[in-house]
Amino acid sequence: MLLGEDYITEEGEFVINMGPQHPATHGVLHMKIWLDGETIKKVEPHLGYIHRSIEKMSESLSYRQFVFVTSRMDYLSAHINNQACALAVEKGLQIEATPRAQAIRVIMAELTRLASHQLWWACAGLDLGGVTPFFYAFREREAINDVMEETCGARLTQNYMVPGGVMNDIHPNFQKRVKDVLKQIKDNFHEYDEILTGNVIFQNRLKDVGYISKEDAVSYGCTGPTARASGVSCDIRKLFPYDGYDKLQFEEILSTGGDSWARYQVRMAEMLQSVHIIEQLIDNIPEGDFAAKTKVVIKLPKGDFYQRVETARGELGVYLVSDGAAVPYRCHYRSPNFANLSAIPRMAKGAKIGDLVAIMATVDLVIPDIDR
Amino acid sequence: MTNEELKYNITELLPAAFYDEASEFLTVIIPSEALLPLMKELRSKKEFDFDYLFCLTCVDWKDHLMMVYHLLSKTHNHTIVVKAKITDTVNPQIESVNGIWKTAELNEDEVFDLFGVKFLNHPNLRRLFLEDDWAGYPLRKNYTDEHMIKL
Numbered sequence: 001m002l003l004g005e006d007y008i009t010e011e012g013e014f015v016i017n018m019g020p021q022h023p024a025t026h027g028v029l030h031m032k033i034w035l036d037g038e039t040i041k042k043v044e045p046h047l048g049y050i051h052r053s054i055e056k057m058s059e060s061l062s063y064r065q066f067v068f069v070t071s072r073m074d075y076l077s078a079h080i081n082n083q084a085c086a087l088a089v090e091k092g093l094q095i096e097a098t099p100r101a102q103a104i105r106v107i108m109a110e111l112t113r114l115a116s117h118q119l120w121w122a123c124a125g126l127d128l129g130g131v132t133p134f135f136y137a138f139r140e141r142e143a144i145n146d147v148m149e150e151t152c153g154a155r156l157t158q159n160y161m162v163p164g165g166v167m168n169d170i171h172p173n174f175q176k177r178v179k180d181v182l183k184q185i186k187d188n189f190h191e192y193d194e195i196l197t198g199n200v201i202f203q204n205r206l207k208d209v210g211y212i213s214k215e216d217a218v219s220y221g222c223t224g225p226t227a228r229a230s231g232v233s234c235d236i237r238k239l240f241p242y243d244g245y246d247k248l249q250f251e252e253i254l255s256t257g258g259d260s261w262a263r264y265q266v267r268m269a270e271m272l273q274s275v276h277i278i279e280q281l282i283d284n285i286p287e288g289d290f291a292a293k294t295k296v297v298i299k300l301p302k303g304d305f306y307q308r309v310e311t312a313r314g315e316l317g318v319y320l321v322s323d324g325a326a327v328p329y330r331c332h333y334r335s336p337n338f339a340n341l342s343a344i345p346r347m348a349k350g351a352k353i354g355d356l357v358a359i360m361a362t363v364d365l366v367i368p369d370i371d372r
Numbered sequence: 373m374t375n376e377e378l379k380y381n382i383t384e385l386l387p388a389a390f391y392d393e394a395s396e397f398l399t400v401i402i403p404s405e406a407l408l409p410l411m412k413e414l415r416s417k418k419e420f421d422f423d424y425l426f427c428l429t430c431v432d433w434k435d436h437l438m439m440v441y442h443l444l445s446k447t448h449n450h451t452i453v454v455k456a457k458i459t460d461t462v463n464p465q466i467e468s469v470n471g472i473w474k475t476a477e478l479n480e481d482e483v484f485d486l487f488g489v490k491f492l493n494h495p496n497l498r499r500l501f502l503e504d505d506w507a508g509y510p511l512r513k514n515y516t517d518e519h520m521i522k523l
Contacts, residue, residue, distance in 0.1 A: 371501060
């Protein structure tokens with residue numbers, strides 16, 4: 001069937017296309033939907049509108065270069081993607097980042113998570129008809145992006161993590177500015193609840209919408225807040241700690257609701273956990289080098305290396321296959337959005353078509369990470 | 373289960389399996405024909421209970437293709453990597469594991485799209501990223517097209 005051509009199947013189901021240019025898909029995602037009246041019978045995702053073949057590209061880039069291409073996958077978790085690749089290379093070299101670099105990495109990763117969740121919150125409100133939350137969230141997100149800009153010169157695709165540590169040391173103002181940001185978030189967080197969480201119309205659009213059970217969430221490979229809202233314990237920071245997360249105090253937020261409302265609550269609670277993590281580190285950044293010494297040309301020994309991290313959307317896995325050369329033989333990204341997307345047809349089955357927007361808003365897809 | 377116990381139990385199921393313990397996880401290398409029965413056992417047997425397929429991909433080794441399945445058990449918290457060797461590179465095919473783990477559906481579509489591995493009994497095998505009439509499979513090592521720049 002051609003795009004834009006509506007038709008009715010033999011069973012009387014009406015087939016429509018949502019996307020690739022649709023405001024609620026947050027990117028170029030195309031969903032083909034089979035409807036019976038307003039009830040969704042089947043959803044089929046069609047992908048590839050921004051496929052850039054990042055895995056193929058990585059096969060011709062050195063172990064220093066390929067790290068930065070991943071900023072363009074999940075651009076809202078750019079730091080954490082870079083961190084995953086840097087950690088994978090470090091695993092191959094059997095080195096560890098310096099304590100100072102680890103602390104900086106964790107602070108930056110949690111700031112990224114905060115910024116990402118704030119953007120999600122803003123857009124979730126927007127998708128469900130509330131424009132005002134957008135401005136509240138962007139007020140704080142802007143402050144975080146300013147810290148990013150001062151530290152590494154970029155606001156979105158920071159390219160700050162390198163194998164062995166970080167690219168350059170933090171700015172002298174870093175600690176003060178991060179503390180200001182944290183104070184701003186904590187002072188203003190009650191406004192988030194007042195304007196959106198407590199809104200009855202908003203709650204009714206999320207409750208009992210897009211339910212997925214614990215078993216299904218595991219079977220579909222869901223991770224991150226999407227899976228934790230169904231009660232699946234899957235926080236990589238807890239299960240397979242990296243970069244010193246095991247020394248930090250924080251809680252893995254779990255809910256048993258399984259619906260969009262549970263996913264919303266998990267993300268809201270996670271923001272406060274990220275603030276808590278940064279607070280533990282910001283006054284305790286160890287002195288020392290900001291990067292471990294590595295050779296100019298990095299060559300990994302022959303073999304497979306798998307490194308996973310927790311991005312703002314779930315488990316990102318970097319699977320590196322090395323044949324001993326200076327470039328990866330094969331590089332695969334297990335992307336959290338790809339797996340979460342595959343669960344959307346399950347969540348949307350039997351829902352009303354208007355609810356699909358609520359489901360996609362709370363699963364929080366970033367399309368470039370799906371297409372890669 | 374520890375790696376030793378996993379190895380022992382899998383050898384009982386499939387004596388032809390090879391093992392590789394050089395990497396982080398225990399790796400089982402099997403011929404592609406033996407994939408589906410082994411995977412079914414790994415999922416359904418209580419002492420394995422591998423309920424979470426967290427990475428499915430393929431590697432082109434020029435003379436053969438290697439399907440790579442990373443499995444984790446949420447209940448026992450053990451991990452295993454199953455590698456299935458496909459020797460036929462001209463017309464590669466393997467059984468789909470979509471019936472065991474639902475996440476496999478889109479992942480197998482992706483491998484079909486980029487490596488050309490045909491998955492038998494897959495409910496909806498299609499080119500996921502590229503156009504339906506795209507010639508060749510880009511992640512294969514012998515892939516070329518006119519836009520590629522030779523470094």
